[in-house]
Amino acid sequence: MDEVQLGEEEIDKATEAAPALISVHPFEKSIVVALGSELRVFDLERDCSVSLSDDSGSSDHSDSIRAICFDASGRLFASAGDDKLVKIWMTDSWFCMRTVCADKRVSAVAISHDGLFVVFSDKFGIVWVVPLNVDGDSQALDAVKPMPILGHYCSIITTLKFSPDGRFIASADRDFKIRVTIFPRNPLNGAHEIQSFCLGHTDFVSCLAFICPSDYPQGFLLSGSGDSTVRLWDFITGGLLDTCEVGTAAGILKSDEIDKENYPVVNNICSSPDGSLIAVSIQSFHGVMLLNCNHAARSLSVAKVVSMKENYVPTSLCMSxxxxxxxxxxxxxxQPSSGTVQLARVRVCSVSHKVPSPHGHDLVVLEDNDIPSSAKLLSKLQGSLDATEIEATLALTTSALKTAIHNLLTKKQYSMEKRDFRKRNRNDRKQKQ
Incomplete structure (x- = not known):
């Protein structure tokens, strides 16, 4: 009985905190922050906050949102999470055009390059696809259920990304694997052709980003991990091109540290399409790290470390x-201290392309007053904050997320006796009895 209670406690710990997420329209027309079950949208073109609408009467999710994304054109936006729902929004009106019900909690979501399909993954490691256009018939569209197209076989999928040309979809998981799959013309029949596996990380893969330089149209794949590294891949062959030890470079991981629990996780990576600018956020690091990718030499290096005030550790970052x-x-x-109001902090860095440096760009942290539509935008995306609440929120966030991510994505090891006990007490077997 004690062991059953322990298992339930582990599940609660794994889901007690979800990181705030941020996504920007490809042409910087709007900005979205997801915090808990709430989507906060600000229209940068019209300089106003946005209210979401849904035929069901409730536009919000009912549990933590775990994944958000725009499509390549910015016409569509998707959100998904622990309530087992995937919502697809039309960004011209921010109306929910479709809500898809999943069987399990959703861990990642992506929209195909042509905007015709949404793919999402669940906690059992299955990737599903739903069409967004069935001969223009909305009733036929709603009748088409999600179809499984590929799987990572009982490993939590952490992220899904389409290549810029739409030919490939990359999926990464808790068990250190990155799979690159050819995305078929009719994915409802499955995606059976694997292009490559990118293997080399020694802990869960947390994030992916494709880059496509003009002089290398085939492109490259970037990955971040719980092993505190960012890696560069030739995703066509699966070959590892270079590894950047960002935890060590940031000074938050000693080179002789071997305890995986102390490794600062790479929270997120974002890149300009041509790969000329790569920004990285790292757990426990107060700021953003700028990487340089030498496409000809196929190498990564640290270009600059951008520190931020207020013990600010980004949980998510993005770039148009x-x-x-x-x-x-x-x-x-x-967060225990936040009550019913979920609080976030938004910081923006300006990209300068006119600096005499080898990498040809720089990052400058903007003061709140210098952010576009600053007062209205920050009020919408952050929530109502005073100085005391900011400090309390920031102090709790890092430790809470570190515990939650570790419990969720670090694979647990059990003794043979405990493993047999857990198998005998699986929920599906209880139902059969």
């Missing part, structure tokens, strides 16, 4: 295709 700003957010859902 215009590559003018790097948008970052820090926050976590279910």
């Amino acid at each position: 295709s215009l590559a003018q700003r790097v948008w970052t957010v820090m926050g976590a859902s279910n």
Whole structure:
């Protein structure tokens, strides 16, 4: 009985905090922050906050949102999470055009390059696809259920990314694997052709980003991990091109540390489409790290370390295709001190391309007053904050997320006796009895 209670406690710990997420429209027309079950949208073109609408009467998710993304054109936006729902929004009106019900909690979501399909993954390691256009018939569209297209076989999938040309979809998981799959013309029949496996990380893969330089149209794949590294891949062959020890470079991981629990996780990576600017957020690091990718030499190096005030550790970051700003957010859902109001902190870095440096760009942290539509935007995306609440929120976020991510993505090891006990007490077997 004690062991059953322990298992339930582990599940609660794994889901007690979800990181705040941020996503920017490809042409920087709008910005979205997801915190807990709430989507906060600000229209940068119209200089106003946005209210979401849904035919069901409730536009919010009912549990923590774990994944958000725009499509390549910015016409569509998807959100998904622990309530087992995937919501697809039309960004011209921010109306929910479709809500898809999943069998399990959703861990990642992506929209195909042509905007015709949404793919999402669940906690059992299955990737599903739903069409967004069935001969223009909305009733036929709603009748088409999600179809499984590929799987990682009982390993939590942490992220899904389409290549810029739409030919490939990359999926990464808790068990250190990156799979690159050819995305078929009719994915409802399955995606059976694997292009490559990118193997080399020694802990869970947390994030992926494709880059496509003009002089190397085939492109490259970037990955971040719980092993505190960012790696560069030739995703066509699966070959590892270079590894950047970002935890060590940031000074938060000693080179002789071998305890995986002390490794600062790479929270997120974002890149300009041509790979000229790569920004990285790292657990426990107060700021953003700028990487340089030498495409000809196929190598990664640290270009600059951008420190931020207020013990600010971004939980998510993003950049539009215009590559003018790097948008970052820090926050976590279910903070004990925040009561019913979920609090976040948004910081923005301006990208300068006119600096005499080898990498040809620089990042400058903007003061709140210098952010576009600063007062209204920050009020919408952050929530109502005073100085005391900011400090309390930031102090709790890092430790809460570190515990939650470790419990969720670090694979647990059990003795043979405990493993047999857990098998005998699986929920599906209890139902059969």
